[in-house]
Amino acid sequence: MSGAGDREAVFPTRQSLGLMKSKLKGAETGHSLLKRKSEALTKRFREITRRIDEAKRKMGRVMQVAAFSLAEVSYAVGGDIGYQIQESARQARFRLRTKQENVSGVLLPAFESYQTEGNNDFGLTGLGKGGQQVQRCRETYARAVETLVELASLQTAFVILDEVIKVVNRRDINSELDELDREEFYRLKKVANKKQRDTAAADAELKKKMQAEDKNSRSGGGAAADILAENEDDDVIF
């Protein structure tokens, strides 16, 4: 629909002028709404990608500190505690909750971490020695996990927004095309109907004329009257 080359064919009547005007207005409003939505989402998207970048770097540092504190534990306890910990894990203390945030009609879920009270699978770890280090290590790792959860939320939002933005930008064009398609089809159907009606009417008129001429030349007669009746039946069909 761009350029003067393929201009839409419209009958130049006042009614279709009004129709086209309202159509144009609707299309413009829809387009600007979608554009605003797309812009809001894109803005959010850029912000998220920037924060992902930051959070990933932060995660690198946090995990390094955490790994160091674990090394301290191994040193203090004087042995490998990995096996013991893996075996005593039963119930997660650290859990996730999801909440939603609405950005121009798109629900972005975000994770939130919380710690359940009471259950402690590792009460005996470091009981003999190194208890302090174990405690510190747990805290460090808990903070690290919080960072990871935050990052995971960002990443989820990233994936969802990416998808939604694609859809919004595509719908912009596709819905327009679909609508045009439907209208075009309807128009063609109307045109076909009208043509059929016109030709039928013309045919009937022609026949009538011919018969009238026939009648005139023969000036009456049973047979002619019969034919006339037959033709009148034809007329009734449309």
Next chain:
Amino acid sequence: MASTADYKDRQFLAVIGDEDSVTGLLLAGIGHVTDPPDSQKNFLVVDNKTETSAIEAAFESFTEQRKDIGIVLINQHIAEKIRHRIDTYTAAFPTVLEIPSKEHPYDPEKDSVLRRVRRLFGE
């Protein structure tokens, strides 16, 4: 798009990592073993002897079969072993997060999400 039912019940984290990473994260309290009949753990310790197929199986079980996991943490050097699986994984839930390990510092170039970010902004 994600519906509410998709993530409402996802309350655990899962981890695939080397011994140190798993130990540390378990200490933080993310470890969970489901009730006795099937007793599924939400963590996998990977060492040099672990088969790639075992890692893939764990990844699949965490991402596809289990519906109670919201975040899958995986060491980056282990993610490298099943890179094709991670790159083709595009679902929003659960989120797959690549984390550094003690011996393998974090490399943003390898991260599947960061690579997607770069591609989007045409760098």
